[in-house]
Amino acid sequence: MEWGLQNRLSRIIKPNNNRALMLAVDHGYFLGPTEKLENPKKVIAPLLRHCDSLMLTRGVQRTSVDPKSETPMVLRVSGGSSIIGDDLSQEDITVSLEEALRLNASAVAMSIFVGSKYEYQTIVNLGKLVNEAEKYGMPVLAVTAVGKELGKDARYLSLACRVAAEQGAHIVKTYYCDNFEKVVESCPVPIIVAGGKKIPERDALQLTYNAIKAGAVGLDMGRNIWQSEHPVAMIKAARSIIHGNSNVEQAYSLYKKLSANDKSNNPNQKKNKSNNPNQKKK
Numbered sequence: 001m002e003w004g005l006q007n008r009l010s011r012i013i014k015p016n017n018n019r020a021l022m023l024a025v026d027h028g029y030f031l032g033p034t035e036k037l038e039n040p041k042k043v044i045a046p047l048l049r050h051c052d053s054l055m056l057t058r059g060v061q062r063t064s065v066d067p068k069s070e071t072p073m074v075l076r077v078s079g080g081s082s083i084i085g086d087d088l089s090q091e092d093i094t095v096s097l098e099e100a101l102r103l104n105a106s107a108v109a110m111s112i113f114v115g116s117k118y119e120y121q122t123i124v125n126l127g128k129l130v131n132e133a134e135k136y137g138m139p140v141l142a143v144t145a146v147g148k149e150l151g152k153d154a155r156y157l158s159l160a161c162r163v164a165a166e167q168g169a170h171i172v173k174t175y176y177c178d179n180f181e182k183v184v185e186s187c188p189v190p191i192i193v194a195g196g197k198k199i200p201e202r203d204a205l206q207l208t209y210n211a212i213k214a215g216a217v218g219l220d221m222g223r224n225i226w227q228s229e230h231p232v233a234m235i236k237a238a239r240s241i242i243h244g245n246s247n248v249e250q251a252y253s254l255y256k257k258l259s260a261n262d263k264s265n266n267p268n269q270k271k272n273k274s275n276n277p278n279q280k281k282k
Contacts, residue, residue: 004137009170011072011106012139013190014243015219020192020218021242023051023235025060026076026109027222029031031083035228039063043226047102050235052054053106055141055220058095061103075100077129078110078122089113089145093125097132107139107171114144121138121169130168141192142169159189176211181249184215201234205251208241218242221274233258 009010018051020280024046026083027034037043040056041064048054048071055074056065064184065073077095091111099167100108110129126142133140142164146152152175161172173192174183183193193211195204211219221238228234240246246254 002137005139005170006073008137008198009139010179012074012171014052017243018190018217019212019242020075020190021052021235021239022052022055022192022218022220023047023053023225024055024195024220024222025226028060029057029076030068030081030088031077034223043231046232047225047235050232050239051084052218055109055222058099059105064167064280068158074101074107074109075103075105076110077108078125081209087117089116089118090127091118091122091125097136097138100138101136105138105265107141108133109141109143109173110166111145112167113142115156116162123163126167126169134145134168138170139169139170140169141173143194144172146175152177154182157183158186161191165189176207176214177215179218180211190217192216192220194216195219195224198223198227201228201237201255202248202252204234205237205241205255206248208238209248209251212242230259230262233262 021179025037025040027037040060044064048069051071053072055076059075061073074234077093077100078091079094080091093110108129110126112126113119130140144157144160144164149253156178157174157177161174161183164172169189171190171192172187173194175196176193192215208219219238219242225235226233233255236250236258240251
């Protein structure tokens, strides 16, 4: 593996402990203004220094991320369908490697849809992306997207992750499932687990702990951080598991402690929790 590729990978997966905390804010590429990510710049700013890398689109990077930031960028380069379209799996490559280099990306990311109508197209696109990326020493993260009709079980996710790795992906992002150790064992490249839909904070921390314990190098968490009422507290709690080897109870205690002191700079805090001296305490 050449120096440039190794260097970029080391920005995403920290070499001192082989762990990674990625913050996902690329949801708008098919969901539009996702709840609590309507203003990406406001959401990203307080979280940026707490993640190891940021997964995003070029539009959000250009408009919503401080160019002086030293946080590595994982640039989504696929798209083509929206949530109101016929089939989300009908994706193509929408951003060139030259553009990714101009944006100083540390890796590029795209989705593959194994078992979908457009499986062939997305897997071939992954192979083509790896071919181009290798010329520039650019890591490729393959996202094993799952359609509504496909289950998130170890057999399917092992298949999808292995296919991605066989096409040359340097990192694979997938979902957590029962018997996740089997998924990890069958994939010869590092696996990062998707945070998925918003769930209670303790459950999200349990997911983080379980994924790391089962062999994932880290999490790419989005909604379970910025849809939390206390995003900074949540990302710090998740980080304490990934990089601090905290258990779930320790991490959740940290979250509760930090959130109790979180009185400002919270883009998601409900306005009805205001400074009202006459408000009755419950």
